[in-house]
Amino acid sequence: MGAPGSGKTQVCLGIAASVSLGLKQHVLFLDSTGGFTASRLYQMLQAQTEDEEEQLEALQRIQVVRVFNIYEVLSALQELRDRLSQQVVSSTGPLKMVLLDSVSAVIYPLLGGRQSEGLALMMQLSRELKTLAREFSLAVVVTNQVTRDSSTGPLKPALGRSWSFVPSTRVLLESKEGS
Amino acid sequence: TEPASSSGLSAGTQSPRTHAAHADPLTRRQNGSDTRERPRACAEAPPAGFAPGARLAAAGFQTAQELLDTGPCGLSKEIGISREEALEALQVVRQECHGDAARPAGGSGATRKYTALELLEEEQSQGFIITFCSALDNILGGGVQLTKITEICGAPGVGKTQLCMQLAVDVQIPECFGGVAGEAVFIDTEGSFMVDRVVDIAAACVQHCHLIAEAQQEEDHQKALETFSLENILSHIYYFRCRDYTELLAQVYLLPEFLSEHSKVRLVVIDGIAFPFRHDFEDLSLRTRLLNGLAQQLIIIANDHRAAVVLTNQMTTRIGQSQSTLVPALGESWGHAATVRLILHWDNSQRLATLYKSPSQKESTIAYHITSHGFRDVQPPAVTHSTEGTELNPRKRPRAEEEKQQ
Numbered sequence: 342m343g344a345p346g347s348g349k350t351q352v353c354l355g356i357a358a359s360v361s362l363g364l365k366q367h368v369l370f371l372d373s374t375g376g377f378t379a380s381r382l383y384q385m386l387q388a389q390t391e392d393e394e395e396q397l398e399a400l401q402r403i404q405v406v407r408v409f410n411i412y413e414v415l416s417a418l419q420e421l422r423d424r425l426s427q428q429v430v431s432s433t434g435p436l437k438m439v440l441l442d443s444v445s446a447v448i449y450p451l452l453g454g455r456q457s458e459g460l461a462l463m464m465q466l467s468r469e470l471k472t473l474a475r476e477f478s479l480a481v482v483v484t485n486q487v488t489r490d491s492s493t494g495p496l497k498p499a500l501g502r503s504w505s506f507v508p509s510t511r512v513l514l515e516s517k518e519g520s
Numbered sequence: 521t522e523p524a525s526s527s528g529l530s531a532g533t534q535s536p537r538t539h540a541a542h543a544d545p546l547t548r549r550q551n552g553s554d555t556r557e558r559p560r561a562c563a564e565a566p567p568a569g570f571a572p573g574a575r576l577a578a579a580g581f582q583t584a585q586e587l588l589d590t591g592p593c594g595l596s597k598e599i600g601i602s603r604e605e606a607l608e609a610l611q612v613v614r615q616e617c618h619g620d621a622a623r624p625a626g627g628s629g630a631t632r633k634y635t636a637l638e639l640l641e642e643e644q645s646q647g648f649i650i651t652f653c654s655a656l657d658n659i660l661g662g663g664v665q666l667t668k669i670t671e672i673c674g675a676p677g678v679g680k681t682q683l684c685m686q687l688a689v690d691v692q693i694p695e696c697f698g699g700v701a702g703e704a705v706f707i708d709t710e711g712s713f714m715v716d717r718v719v720d721i722a723a724a725c726v727q728h729c730h731l732i733a734e735a736q737q738e739e740d741h742q743k744a745l746e747t748f749s750l751e752n753i754l755s756h757i758y759y760f761r762c763r764d765y766t767e768l769l770a771q772v773y774l775l776p777e778f779l780s781e782h783s784k785v786r787l788v789v790i791d792g793i794a795f796p797f798r799h800d801f802e803d804l805s806l807r808t809r810l811l812n813g814l815a816q817q818l819i820i821i822a823n824d825h826r827a828a829v830v831l832t833n834q835m836t837t838r839i840g841q842s843q844s845t846l847v848p849a850l851g852e853s854w855g856h857a858a859t860v861r862l863i864l865h866w867d868n869s870q871r872l873a874t875l876y877k878s879p880s881q882k883e884s885t886i887a888y889h890i891t892s893h894g895f896r897d898v899q900p901p902a903v904t905h906s907t908e909g910t911e912l913n914p915r916k917r918p919r920a921e922e923e924k925q926q
Contacts, residue, residue: 345855346877357636370636375668375819376859379640381880400637409820423607446856450813486856499853 342485342498343514349484350376352514353440356482358385362399366437370405371417374443377405411447411462418469425477438480439473445486445499452500460503467507483508647700649691649787649828651683652725653895655886659875660860666700666786666828668879669818671858673833673848678864678871679890680832681712684789686895687830688757689722691787694744697729702786702827703756705778707771710792713759722753724893758782765796769810772817779825786827788818794834794849808853815857831858870898 343349354377357368370377382403386396408414418439425436444466451459474481486499496515498505505511634642648663657663664670664687674680688706693699706713726748733741758778762768768790779785793814801807822829836849848855848863855861861877874885887898 344852345858346861346883350879373816373819374856374859375823376879377639378879379636379643382636383640384880397637400640401635403636404633405636405639406633407823409816409823443856445853446812446816449853450809450816452809486853488852496852 342487342511344487344496344516347514347516349514350374350442351381353442353482353484354378354382355385357403357438357440358382358389358399360438361402362386362389362395364437366402367435368403368438368440369421369436370403371408371414371439371441372405373408373414373441373446375407376442377407379405408447411451411466414441414444414447415462415466415469418466418473422469422473422476425473436477436479438482439470441470441481441483443486444483444504448500449486463500463504467504471507487513646826647695647698649687649700650693650698651686651690651895652728653886653888653897655897656873656888656895659873659881659884659886660862661878661881664787664828664830665860666826667822668859669815669822669829669831669857670860670862671831671833671848672862672864673835674864675835675846675866678866679888679895680864681710681791682717682890683864683895684791684830684832685713685718686721687787687828688789689718689725689753689894691828692748692753692756693725693729694748696738696740696744697732700786701784703758703782703784704787704789705758705760705775705785707760707762707768707788707790708792709762709768709790709795711761712791715754718754718757719750720892721894722750726750726753756784758785762796765801765810768793768796769814772814772821775821776824779821779827783825785825787830788821788827789830789832791832792834793831798834798849804851808851811850811854811857815854818857 353370357370360366361368379400383396383400386399390396406417408417421436421439448459448463448466451462470481470483473479485504487496488499489496498511498513646666648657648660648665650657650663651660672680672683684706688704691700691702691704693701695701726745729741729745729748733745760771762771772790775788797807797811818829818831821827833854834849835846837844838847846865848861855877858877859879860875863874863876865872865874870887871889872885872887875881875883889896889898
C-alpha cells in the first residue's frame with residue numbers, strides 16, 4: 342500500500358517479472374486500475390536477462406485479466422479456483438502467484454453510506470483470496486490505497502479495520518524527501 | 521444449415537440468421553449448425569469422466585445459449601446429474617464459447633484475459649496523442665497514451681484548458697502524420713471552452729501538417745490533407761456541457777452508448793472534474809464514493825474503446841506543520857484514480873510541467889510555452905516557419921499575428 346505514485350504497481354510488475362523469469366512459475370495479474378503497462382514489464386525483464394527467448398517465455402507465463410468491478414474480480418477468482426481444482430494442465434501451467442492491483446479501487450465505491458453489501462463483498466473477496474492461498478499454496482499480493490482522516494492527519498491504509506485483519510503481511514511504500 | 525466444420529467452433533460462420541439480435545456479450549451465434557459441436561465439447565471435458573452430450577440432446581437443449589441460461593441448478597435437475605458436474609459442464613461450455621467469441625468485440629463484458637506478451641504487442645502498435653510540445657511528449661513517453669487516464673492538475677491560468685483543447689485537435693491528426701486519426705469528446709463543467717481559441721489551434725495544426733506534406737511530398741499525405749481541414753476538425757469535437765455533479769455523472773455513465781455509436785472517438789476530455797465536486801458538498805464520504813465509481817467507469821471506457829481519458833483537476837492548499845503546499849484537489853483517494861498524473865505549475869514566470877505519476881516513465885519536469893498557436897516548446901524545434909516562443913496571455917486574442925507571419 343502507498344500514496345499515489347509511490348510505486349505500488351511498479352513493485353507488482355517487478356514481483357511478476359522475477360517470479361516468471363527467475364522461478365519459471367506462472368503468474369496471474371488482476372488489473373483493476375488500468376495501470377498494467379506491458380512495455381514497462383518488458384523493460385524490467387530486459388534488465389534481468391539478455392536472452393530474448395527467455396524474455397518472451399516469461400511474458401507468456403504472466404496472464405493478465407482486466408477486472409473493473411468487484412463482481413468481475415470475484416468471478417475471475419472463482420474461475421481460477423475451478424481451473425485449479427480440476428487440475429487441468431493447460432497452457433497456464435502451475436500457477437504460483439496471484440497479484441491483485443488495487444483491491445481498494447474495486448471496493449471503495451461500495452463502502453460507506455447506506456449500502457450494507459460493501460462490507461459483505463469485501464469479506465467475501467478476502468475469503469476467496471485466503472482459500473486460494475491456502476488450498477493451492479499460492480502467494481497472493483494485493484495493493485491498497487492510503488487515506489487521511491483529515492487534511493492534516495497521518496496517512497493510514499484504506500478500507501478500514503475490517504480489511505486490516507485480512508493480509509498476513511503489510512508493506513507501506515512511501516517516498517521521503519531527499520532519499 | 522450448412523455443414524458444421526470439424527473444428528466446429530470457428531467464429532466466422534455464415535449463418536443466414538443474424539447474430540446481432542442481442543446486446544448481451546455472452547450471446548453466441550444462435551446457429552443450428554453448431555449445436556452438434558457443443559455437446560461434443562462437453563464430452564471432451566477433462567477428467568470428470570462425464571459425458572452428458574447425449575443427455576443434453578435428449579433433454580432438448582439446442583443451443584449453448586440455452587445451456588448457459590438455465591444455470592447449474594436447472595441443468596442438474598433436467599439431466600439428472602449432480603450440481604457440481606453441471607457447474608463443470610457449464611464452465612467448459614462457457615470457456616469454449618469465450619475461446620471463439622469474436623476477439624474484436626473487445627472483450628466487453630466478458631473476462632478480459634491476455635498474456636503479457638499479447639499486451640506488449642498491442643501496446644507497441646498503439647499510437648499516442650502528441651501535444652506539439654516535444655519536451656512534454658518525451659517525458660510522457662511519446663504523448664498522451666490511449667487506454668489510460670491522464671490527469672492534469674494545476675493552478676488557475678497555468679494552461680490546463682489550453683492543453684485539453686490542443687489535445688482535442690491533435691487527436692484528429694491523420695495517421696500518416698503520426699497521429700491516431702480519432703475524434704474527441706469534450707465534457708466541460710467550468711464553461712472555459714472557447715471555440716475561437718480552438719479555431720486558432722486547429723488552424724496552426726493544419727498549417728503545420730501542410731508544411732510537413734510539402735517537405736516530404738508523399739502521396740498519402742496529400743490525400744489525408746484533403747479531409748484534414750478546419751471545418752472537419754471542429755465537427756469532430758463533440759462538446760457536452762455539464763453544470764453540476766449529477767449531470768456529469770449521468771454524462772459519464774451514458775458515454776459508453778455514445779462511444780459505441782461514434783466508434784472513432786479516441787479522446788475523452790473532462791475539463792474540470794473538481795469543480796462540480798468541490799463546492800457545496802457536505803457529505804465527504806459520498807463524494808469519495810461517487811468519485812471512485814466515476815474513476816472506475818472512466819477506466820472501463822478507456823479500456824473498452826481504446827480511448828485516452830484526460831481529466832483536469834484543481835489545486836488546493838494543504839496546511840502542514842510549518843508550511844503549506846499546493847496539492848491536487850479532491851483528496852488522497854482520488855490520486856489513485858488516474859494512471860498518469862501531470863502537474864502544471866509556475867516558477868517565477870516560466871511555466872513548468874512535472875510528471876508525478878506514471879507506470880512507465882520516471883518523474884521529470886520540463887518547461888513549456890503557450891503561444892497563439894497553442895501548446896509549444898520553449899525553444900521551438902528547428903523546423904522552418906514555426907512560431908517564436910513568445911509568451912502571450914492565452915486569454916487575449918492575438919493581435920499582431922499577421923506581422924509575425926512571413
